[in-house]
Amino acid sequence: MGEVAISVRGLTKVFGKARVVDDFDMEVERGAIYGFLGPNGSGKTTTIRMMCGLLTPDAGEGRCLGFDIVSQSREIKKRVGYMTQRFSLYEDLTIRENLDFTARMFGMANRKQRVDEAVRDLGLEGRAHQLAGTLSGGWKQRLALAACMIHDPELLLLDEPTAGVDPKARRDFWDEIRRLSARGVTVLVSTHYMDEAIQCDHIAYIAYGKKLIDGRARDIPNQIGISTYVVTGPDLMAVQERLDPDKRAGQVMRFGDKLHVSGTDRVALDALVKEERARGTHEWTEKDAGLEEAFIYLMAGAKDNFGGPVEAAQ
């Protein structure tokens, strides 16, 4: 691992009777884009907030950007940008006023210059006096990102950042995030969405306050132990209907003119494939399981019951 941006040990948070985060350890490399996945209410936001000194843990310790997360949280906060899933700018202020307002909140000395730069970088010089509320969804999002980067934070927190944004704006957004990451900005992303998760180079999967999976995105399918076959041939709808109730096919997903059939029980899956191949009607080809299959497997298991992904992850 290169330079460490965040290192935490044993982070625990209890709200009332609920242990929302339980003994959480993690190291994040500077410049990493780290995705936090997990079901609703699993403790992602609480974990991220503790890692960055925005919330005091009940137990545990750690450092973020070189500062102690408990005793030096003020220093960390100055270096963090936070973009929530809701558009967090003032719709009845202009583009320029929004940026200026955020710069003022951070008490920036060179405010005017920084706001000018941000307007220019956005390519919005001609529209600086337009009300933010009149911008399209994609532009609002770019403005929100520019605002939370106005004080040049070293760490960026994103909470489902592209929810409700069209695909082109989403791609542009992630291009920008990757540019920031290349400059050394560390990015923590909390999400339920596969197309956000696959943009991350590291993934942590959290359920019921416990970290169950943590690693490079490309290693996650192997960590889960998921195998995938691609099925091609006629009338895939009928094949899907036949396979759906078959427990040996853990999940069956349609991708255009193909079916992806995945499972974590290799022996059972291979037995199914043998039977299916014997029918001689469809082509079954093994593929490397991707993050898409792994993600859907994790999220589906999490919805059903706690046992699925926990057992699979260990």
Ligand SMILES: Nc1ncnc2c1ncn2[C@@H]1O[C@H](COP(=O)(O)OP(=O)(O)OP(=O)(O)O)[C@@H](O)[C@H]1O
């Ligand atoms: N300040 C608080 N006081 C009491 N309970 C809280 C507080 N903040 C969070 N919780 C509870 O802690 C649990 C974890 O919440 P958290 O927001 O960390 O989960 P999450 O995984 O980020 O969820 P989501 O994906 O829905 O945003 C939830 O049950 C939530 O209701």
